[in-house]
Amino acid sequence: MGKVHMRVYRGNSEGGQLKDYNVQAEEGMVVLDVIHKIQATQSSDLACRWNCKAGKCGSCSAEINGKPRLMCMTRMNEFKEDEIITVMPMKTFPIMKDLATDVSFNYEINKRIPPFTPVEGADWHWEQEDVDRVQEFRKCIECFLCQDTCHVLRDHDKMAKFAGPRFFVRIASLEMHPIDALDRTALLKNEHGIGLCNITKCCTEVCPESIHITDNAIIPLKERVVDKYYDPLRILWNKVFGK
Amino acid sequence: MAMDVRTKRGLGVTLRKDAWWLEPLFYQCLFGGFVVYATWAALNPYGPNGKAYYEYGPYLSPMFSPFFNPDWLHKLPAWLATPALLVLWAPAGFRGTCYYYRKAYYRSIFMDPPGCAVGESCVKYQGESKFFIFQNIHRYFFYVALLFIFVLSWDAILAMMWPVNGIGPDNHSNLGPKEFGVGVGTIVMALNAYLLGGYTLGCHAFRHLVGGGLDFLRVKKNNPIRFALWSVVTKLNERHMQWALVSMLWVGFTDFYIRMCAMGVWHDVRFFGFINKIGHIFGAAT
Numbered sequence: 001m002g003k004v005h006m007r008v009y010r011g012n013s014e015g016g017q018l019k020d021y022n023v024q025a026e027e028g029m030v031v032l033d034v035i036h037k038i039q040a041t042q043s044s045d046l047a048c049r050w051n052c053k054a055g056k057c058g059s060c061s062a063e064i065n066g067k068p069r070l071m072c073m074t075r076m077n078e079f080k081e082d083e084i085i086t087v088m089p090m091k092t093f094p095i096m097k098d099l100a101t102d103v104s105f106n107y108e109i110n111k112r113i114p115p116f117t118p119v120e121g122a123d124w125h126w127e128q129e130d131v132d133r134v135q136e137f138r139k140c141i142e143c144f145l146c147q148d149t150c151h152v153l154r155d156h157d158k159m160a161k162f163a164g165p166r167f168f169v170r171i172a173s174l175e176m177h178p179i180d181a182l183d184r185t186a187l188l189k190n191e192h193g194i195g196l197c198n199i200t201k202c203c204t205e206v207c208p209e210s211i212h213i214t215d216n217a218i219i220p221l222k223e224r225v226v227d228k229y230y231d232p233l234r235i236l237w238n239k240v241f242g243k
Numbered sequence: 244m245a246m247d248v249r250t251k252r253g254l255g256v257t258l259r260k261d262a263w264w265l266e267p268l269f270y271q272c273l274f275g276g277f278v279v280y281a282t283w284a285a286l287n288p289y290g291p292n293g294k295a296y297y298e299y300g301p302y303l304s305p306m307f308s309p310f311f312n313p314d315w316l317h318k319l320p321a322w323l324a325t326p327a328l329l330v331l332w333a334p335a336g337f338r339g340t341c342y343y344y345r346k347a348y349y350r351s352i353f354m355d356p357p358g359c360a361v362g363e364s365c366v367k368y369q370g371e372s373k374f375f376i377f378q379n380i381h382r383y384f385f386y387v388a389l390l391f392i393f394v395l396s397w398d399a400i401l402a403m404m405w406p407v408n409g410i411g412p413d414n415h416s417n418l419g420p421k422e423f424g425v426g427v428g429t430i431v432m433a434l435n436a437y438l439l440g441g442y443t444l445g446c447h448a449f450r451h452l453v454g455g456g457l458d459f460l461r462v463k464k465n466n467p468i469r470f471a472l473w474s475v476v477t478k479l480n481e482r483h484m485q486w487a488l489v490s491m492l493w494v495g496f497t498d499f500y501i502r503m504c505a506m507g508v509w510h511d512v513r514f515f516g517f518i519n520k521i522g523h524i525f526g527a528a529t
Binding site for chain 1: 247250252258259261345350355360362369380447456459460480481
């Protein structure tokens, strides 16, 4: 590989702009490598968050050529030779410095989800299929790319009313857990605003772990909310049979 | 200082370099084209001299099935008095509230958002919590759509019962006995029922109803039949988009095929009827 033309966002909470860098790229490099090279050779004060460089820690989330992606999983040979590669911080979250954003909103939401609470005297032996269903949700690496791309948060700023796809995944992992005793549907409808989701599936498209966020977590949760609040026959059934 | 690129907002604002606009454009053309054709076909069930364009002998267009033509319908304005009016509300309701179609039209028609990480107009957004809360009716449309699968499958079976006395000038089957026959139209109708079955049975609401709503899928505690059903529906659900689009296009094509036969533009080729006739000729010769 030859020289690559990078355009990286430099700024802080007061504002910023894109800055151009020409970097000598080498075979096998990913975008994170190039960012590190810029740090090492041209701008030692360029801030970016990273950790494992293997797509498992979820730290190096950014927007590369406008798409929310992990920098460590985006190979440089995906781009054309003369292409200008733009690297931006995640747009949904407040910026700290350069490519590092403040994602603490997510941890605050997480605190509001009642944790796993097993049924008293539960049988802890359960079938593989039940394990598989909730195991998919546990692949989440909390990169928050789904939160970044979700237009409810990104364009409509509904942080106060909407938990976002990451936390619907977490709630799904608890709600579908065979021996969890709690019912979080009221919380989903009222506090976490699942009704605000219009299932446009961008969260699923950007998930680096290929979790079927919309089909396997959000829609099944929406259906559980329908059971409890919007389906008159189901509500009647539950009243008659005391569920 | 130039405007901070990070804070720019508005419809279509993005740093994406790929052709993100192709997908909404494709769906606008596809859905727009289908809606225009379906509306035109529904409002034009008859040709000159009352010739039926919705059927051709044993073939009945899925846009008019199950066929009802009550007297009160003809008290409506003439342009609206079509039997399709009594039918199309159900598939339209099912598809209109389908989770897949919702994704497609929220993106392509409402531009909310037009693409992932692409800006949208910042009108007051309520998602499906206020006006669009009616989308929660989807499972009820599913129940109706399920009945349609049986009706359309029955239509495909009836499409193998050819009138021995032929087809009248109004395109109705002439009275008299029926004989077994399979034409291209029969295959088109059978494929239509099959594709609609794949789409309907892969519905997210059905997936929830057959087992997805349970915390225990497999089990000691619950009926294993529900797990088996859930597994099948899940398989279909994984390709829900493909089933949805292909079945929609095939409904349009089935109507078009029957209409073309009814108008005399296309000649329907009968396979088994043809083979039977050859058999008769050979039988007579020997």
